[in-house]
Amino acid sequence: MDKTPSVVGARVKRIDAEDKVAGRTLYPSDKTLPGMLWVEVVRAAHPHARIREIDVKPALEVPGVVRVLTHRDVPGENAFGIQIQDMPVLCFDRVRYLGDAVALVGAETRQAAREGARRVRVDYEVLEPITDPEAAMAPGAVALHPKGNIMHQGHFEKGDLAAGFACCAVIVENDYSVPMIDHAFLETEAGISYYDEHGRLTVDACGQYIYRDQTQIARALGLPLHQVRVMAPIVGGAFGGKDEVTVQIHLALMTFHTQRPCRMVATREESIVSHTKRHPVKMSYKTGADRQGNLLCVQARFVADTGAYASLGGPVLNVMMEHAAGPYRVPNVKVDGYAVYTNNGFSGAFRGFGCTQACVGLESQMDLMAAALRLDPLKFREQNVLHKGDLAGLGYPMTCEVGAGRTVRSAQRGALYRSRRRRAPAKPATPSLKPYLRRGVGVATQMQGLGLGIGIPDYAEVGLDLRPDGTLQLRAGTNEIGQGAYTAYLQILSGRLGVPLSRLSMVGADTALTPDSGTTTASRTIFAVGKAVELAAEKLERVLGERAERAFGWAPGPARLQGDQLAGSGGRRPLRELLGDEELSVQAVFHVPVAEREMGDGLPHRFYSFGTHVAEVEVNTLTGEIAVTAVEAHLDGGKVISRTGFEGQSEGGIAQGIGYALMEEVRLEGGRFLTTNFHTYVIPTSLDVPEDLRTVPVEVREPEGPYGAKGISETAMVGVTPAVLNAIADALGVRFFRLPVRAEDVLAALQEKKT
Amino acid sequence: MAIPIRVKVNGQVEALEVAPDESLLSMLRERLDLTGAKEGCNEGECGACVVLLDGKAVNACLVLAAEADGHEVTTIEGLGRPGALHPLQKAFLAHQAVQCGFCTPGMIMTALSLLLENPAPTEEEVRTAISGNLCRCTGYRQILDAVQAAAQEMRAGAQGRRP
Numbered sequence: 015m016d017k018t019p020s021v022v023g024a025r026v027k028r029i030d031a032e033d034k035v036a037g038r039t040l041y042p043s044d045k046t047l048p049g050m051l052w053v054e055v056v057r058a059a060h061p062h063a064r065i066r067e068i069d070v071k072p073a074l075e076v077p078g079v080v081r082v083l084t085h086r087d088v089p090g091e092n093a094f095g096i097q098i099q100d101m102p103v104l105c106f107d108r109v110r111y112l113g114d115a116v117a118l119v120g121a122e123t124r125q126a127a128r129e130g131a132r133r134v135r136v137d138y139e140v141l142e143p144i145t146d147p148e149a150a151m152a153p154g155a156v157a158l159h160p161k162g163n164i165m166h167q168g169h170f171e172k173g174d175l176a177a178g179f180a181c182c183a184v185i186v187e188n189d190y191s192v193p194m195i196d197h198a199f200l201e202t203e204a205g206i207s208y209y210d211e212h213g214r215l216t217v218d219a220c221g222q223y224i225y226r227d228q229t230q231i232a233r234a235l236g237l238p239l240h241q242v243r244v245m246a247p248i249v250g251g252a253f254g255g256k257d258e259v260t261v262q263i264h265l266a267l268m269t270f271h272t273q274r275p276c277r278m279v280a281t282r283e284e285s286i287v288s289h290t291k292r293h294p295v296k297m298s299y300k301t302g303a304d305r306q307g308n309l310l311c312v313q314a315r316f317v318a319d320t321g322a323y324a325s326l327g328g329p330v331l332n333v334m335m336e337h338a339a340g341p342y343r344v345p346n347v348k349v350d351g352y353a354v355y356t357n358n359g360f361s362g363a364f365r366g367f368g369c370t371q372a373c374v375g376l377e378s379q380m381d382l383m384a385a386a387l388r389l390d391p392l393k394f395r396e397q398n399v400l401h402k403g404d405l406a407g408l409g410y411p412m413t414c415e416v417g418a419g420r421t422v423r424s425a426q427r428g429a430l431y432r433s434r435r436r437r438a439p440a441k442p443a444t445p446s447l448k449p450y451l452r453r454g455v456g457v458a459t460q461m462q463g464l465g466l467g468i469g470i471p472d473y474a475e476v477g478l479d480l481r482p483d484g485t486l487q488l489r490a491g492t493n494e495i496g497q498g499a500y501t502a503y504l505q506i507l508s509g510r511l512g513v514p515l516s517r518l519s520m521v522g523a524d525t526a527l528t529p530d531s532g533t534t535t536a537s538r539t540i541f542a543v544g545k546a547v548e549l550a551a552e553k554l555e556r557v558l559g560e561r562a563e564r565a566f567g568w569a570p571g572p573a574r575l576q577g578d579q580l581a582g583s584g585g586r587r588p589l590r591e592l593l594g595d596e597e598l599s600v601q602a603v604f605h606v607p608v609a610e611r612e613m614g615d616g617l618p619h620r621f622y623s624f625g626t627h628v629a630e631v632e633v634n635t636l637t638g639e640i641a642v643t644a645v646e647a648h649l650d651g652g653k654v655i656s657r658t659g660f661e662g663q664s665e666g667g668i669a670q671g672i673g674y675a676l677m678e679e680v681r682l683e684g685g686r687f688l689t690t691n692f693h694t695y696v697i698p699t700s701l702d703v704p705e706d707l708r709t710v711p712v713e714v715r716e717p718e719g720p721y722g723a724k725g726i727s728e729t730a731m732v733g734v735t736p737a738v739l740n741a742i743a744d745a746l747g748v749r750f751f752r753l754p755v756r757a758e759d760v761l762a763a764l765q766e767k768k769t
Numbered sequence: 770m771a772i773p774i775r776v777k778v779n780g781q782v783e784a785l786e787v788a789p790d791e792s793l794l795s796m797l798r799e800r801l802d803l804t805g806a807k808e809g810c811n812e813g814e815c816g817a818c819v820v821l822l823d824g825k826a827v828n829a830c831l832v833l834a835a836e837a838d839g840h841e842v843t844t845i846e847g848l849g850r851p852g853a854l855h856p857l858q859k860a861f862l863a864h865q866a867v868q869c870g871f872c873t874p875g876m877i878m879t880a881l882s883l884l885l886e887n888p889a890p891t892e893e894e895v896r897t898a899i900s901g902n903l904c905r906c907t908g909y910r911q912i913l914d915a916v917q918a919a920a921q922e923m924r925a926g927a928q929g930r931r932p
Contacts, residue, residue: 027862028865030867040804044804662865662911663868700897
């Protein structure tokens with residue numbers, strides 16, 4: 015009995031796309047105000063140093079410079095951070111990474127602000143940078159923060175590892191290393207600030223959670239929440255990199271002190287140096303299976319370099335540990351994780367949120383075990399995959415719908431996997447395949463926790479306004495960062511109310527107008543906010559029914575909208591007869607259900623998305639170049655709300671997964687960044703992503719989600735990287751344990767294999 | 770030390786006094802309020818600022834405003850507007866080639882420059898043409914599809930106008 019109306023699951027045009035293709039959308043970096051100041055940040059000159067003195071006078075002498083702010087000008091708490099407020103708004107005694115802000119310069123022009131920033135004189139006592147996390151953890155290491163350098167650690171144990179390994183026919187043990195990488199969102203950190211018509215200090219800047227940004231700004235400025243307004247409806251990409259505060263507090267501070275509108279736009283170099291990164295992780299995996307191919311043991315140790323400040327390093331490590339055993343039934347598990355402070359930039363949220371790193375190690379191990387057991391890689395995964403009710407790696411039951419096995423079977427049926435044993439140069443599809451090209455196909459299966467996990471408040475509230483003409487406006491506090499969620503919300507609303515999309519509009523992300531819908535992260539918005547939209551639609555029909563009962567004497571029960579008419583038990587009446595000229599507004603909130611038992615620090619999640627990726631590569635054994643030639647994504651994100659959005663996110667995830675596997679690495683030396691632009695930090699271009707991209711929805715409906723939907727934005731990327739790694743191993747018979755795998759690595763490995 | 774220039778922007782002649790080190794991008798965005806061309810890197814590596822200079826795609830961040838003197842500049846705003854979109858803009862819309870959209874104007878202008886020169890490009894030619902335009906949200910496939918669809922539409926349009 016499927017009553018899904020056609021708009022849900024359909025290919026619809028994004029509501030924001032027409033303005034975007036016309037170049038009319040105003041992004042945070044496009045906004046200007048009359049009389050505004052440009053604000054530039056003076057950043058640390060050393061990755062680790064003590065500040066002796068800050069002299070702002072030379073900057074004030076630059077024509078056009080209006081104000082220079084230092085830590086003395088922070089009226090509230092000079093600290094911010096999503097989880098732990100250990101990061102100074104403006105440094106006062108010490109700098110801990112090159113992105114640290116020491117002073118702010120406000121000037122009439124961008125040039126003057128830059129010149130002013132260059133002239134601020136900071137006297138430093140340079141300290142030895144701490145760049146090796148293992149050394150930072152060692153006793154006696156110089157502490158970067160009062161509680162020492164181990165920012166967070168976790169230890170989990172289930173079953174009996176020694177006894178488990180004793181029963182294994184195959185044991186595989188390896189170390190893996192994954193690099194720091196940058197989100198490389200196309201729009202750098204930017205925005206404006208001003209006092210609005212109600213005297214509220216307003217920040218209209220990039221971000222991923224307006225209500226948390228509001229709290230962080232208010233805390234630093236010592237203002238009550240209601241005097242701070244934050245908005246960020248349209249953002250030029252984020253991927254987790256704008257989850258932590260970037261420009262917001264600095265903008266607010268300059269407007270607060272000068273009473274003038276202000277504007278900031280980070281340069282690309284500043285962006286790469288200053289914002290959070292994906293944690294570089296060194297991991298050790300020891301895994302084992304019995305002769306029948308039953309996975310018996312997973313032992314993992316993670317050392318994550320969290321850099322100078324906490325941000326979300328703790329939760330990222332938790333998610334890494336939570337997903338250490340992946341989507342598999344494993345009776346014996348031991349996981350140890352450390353997130354360690356260093357002077358290497360600072361790390362935080364990034365698509366996949368820790369799961370990404372663990373998946374690289376585990377899915378490599380899965381292939382190695384399958385090979386040792388002479389089992390088909392997908393059969394081995396299918397045999398061990400979690401089902402609903404099974405205990406996950408850390409020992410809690412999977413109570414959500416689990417589509418992991420179905421994604422594996424979908425991949426088995428896919429053309430790419432079935433072509434796996436076709437060997438170069440005989441592959442008919444590419445008759446020109448040269449003898450020096452090697453073709454390989456690899457797979458990876460994964461799961462990804464959805465939402466924030468137990469212990470972290472995870473709710474979404476939305477507002478819905480019905481006008482007397484029957485048109486509706488939805489208000490939600492999440493950001494449109496490219497993922498297409500605003501369109502999907504309206505599809506859900508349209509589906510539930512039976513009102514066409516053309517009669518619906520959307521207001522997003524403004525603390526003055528939209529309720530708190532939670533973060534725009536963690537693959538959660540379609541699930542959590544989408545569900546709140548469903549609840550709001552139901553509530554609206556209920557309220558309309560109640561009012562029609564009172565006004566028209568209709569029998570109790572919900573009333574339906576039909577154009578500008580109301581339909582119910584008593585027939586049809588013009589909506590205007592009920593509402594007059596007034597709008598009818600309802601609010602609804604959805605509290606994301608959580609696991610029954612908390613394991614500490616936000617663990618575990620209750621809901622997960624699942625996916626199996628199949629990747630094909632061609633490796634040139636003469637040059638070492640690796641070309642990804644096809645990728646198939648079999649994704650369980652529950653019911654698909656927007657087919658085009660689903661495919662778009664999947665393909666974007668594939669591109670990012672390829673980048674992580676083959677080219678991306680933020681390189682540092684002594685805490686200094688060596689890759690601060692797009693010619694040294696290389697991300698995939700149109701020449702690096704294959705034409706052959708296929709996304710297969712595996713729709714295992716999650717009853718708690720709207721129409722049974724879950725998010726896939728992270729699942730879309732996470733499995734791609736290990737699938738590419740496994741494809742390279744399939745092509746060459748050589749396996750790589752360190753990312754990214756570059757041409758020179760391939761050549762060196764082939765050379766070594768020969769000798 | 771301002772330099773007087775006359776430049777035709779989206780069909781309209783603008784007489785401006787620009788700074789010697791002012792980029793075309795800065796002139797368009799800050800003086801003329803044409804923010805369709807985006808500032809993604811300011812060093813010619815991301816393609817978000819691509820506009821047409823006498824019909825050819827250029828990174829506006831790498832061209833000095835003074836160099837545009839006596840020339841013709843077309844930005845995304847000069848291509849079409851909501852309700853009256855250019856075939857390329859329509860195709861980007863129809864093929865969901867837009868996510869965050871920050872790369873979109875530059876991507877469309879680069880594609881337009883290609884199609885003006887080569888109305889029937891192969892997929893490889895489109896790939897190469899847009900390889901200087903970074904997109905972090907899509908996997909480029911939807912963009913390539915959109916460019917091909919627009920090329921077809923524009924060819925059909927050109928044929929339709931023939932007597």
